[in-house]
Amino acid sequence: MEVLGHCPACGGKKHNGSMVVCRDYLVTLELFQIVECENCQLRFTNPRPSKQKIAAYYRSEDYLSHSDGKNNLLEKTYQHVKTLMLDRKLKMIGKHSKREGRKLLDFGCGTGDFLLAAEKKGYNAIGYEPGKNAASKAKAKGVRVFTRMEELYETITQTKPDIITLWHVLEHMHEYPGIIDTLNLLLNKNGILVIAVPVSSSLDAKRYHKYWAAYDVPRHLFHFTPDTLVPAIVQKGFRFVGKNGLPFDSYYISLLSEKNKKQDKAENTGPKPTKIKPSLIDFIKATAIGSASNLSAMLQRTPWSGEVYTFEKTG
């Protein structure tokens, strides 16, 4: 494990002990603490697996964003929502990029569905995905995906992308916040940077607390809020254009959180998580909390469970 002696964003040496201790319900059942920097309020998993060791924590057939499975109700729901969200994401980007044939880089493209949808809308789209399994699934769909940064650099130095998207990717990256400088260099003049993350100050995060599925330790290394993310990106040479909510995230995350709660009761001495299927009651509870979270976001009392932040490169 890697212990962070200071905040990766501001270098602050003090954090508030542990804000919350969460379990890895997906792969190992290990406990991880999340701390909050006293200076800049950034929340991060600490200690965390090193970049070399983190792959072991992705070894699960249940890791949905790297699978295309439709075997049970949860997977079917996930895949259905994924399709609906692709449209919504493309509309958000469309607002900022009217011209067709614009070059788009989907950074951390997973199994490539967004790339495919973007190509269909007329974007010249390429992806970067270091996860070998996910990348080969994406390649099988006929999209252009790079698995190594060196390859990406070589391709990009010719023509830089006008849009870079990170859909639920930044919270996984050991390289944050330095990676923002890299993305800034890769991006074309006046290019658009689109970052979607789970929001740990949303109502569903508060309600589920340690069971909140979007803490997803230790795969999620950072646990952003609008107050910690937006100023950090702006400081690196971007103008904040605006944000959009992801209304389906609250339902999906709430359902997984109900599952976590149940699993916690079921056993959890290890070595592996038991497979738990959500019941009808779990669906009803998750729908209630998901709706409450969305309503609170619409009334601007709390952020959405998942939000998309759009920035424009100023330099």
Ligand SMILES: [Zn+2]
């Ligand atoms: Zn800090």
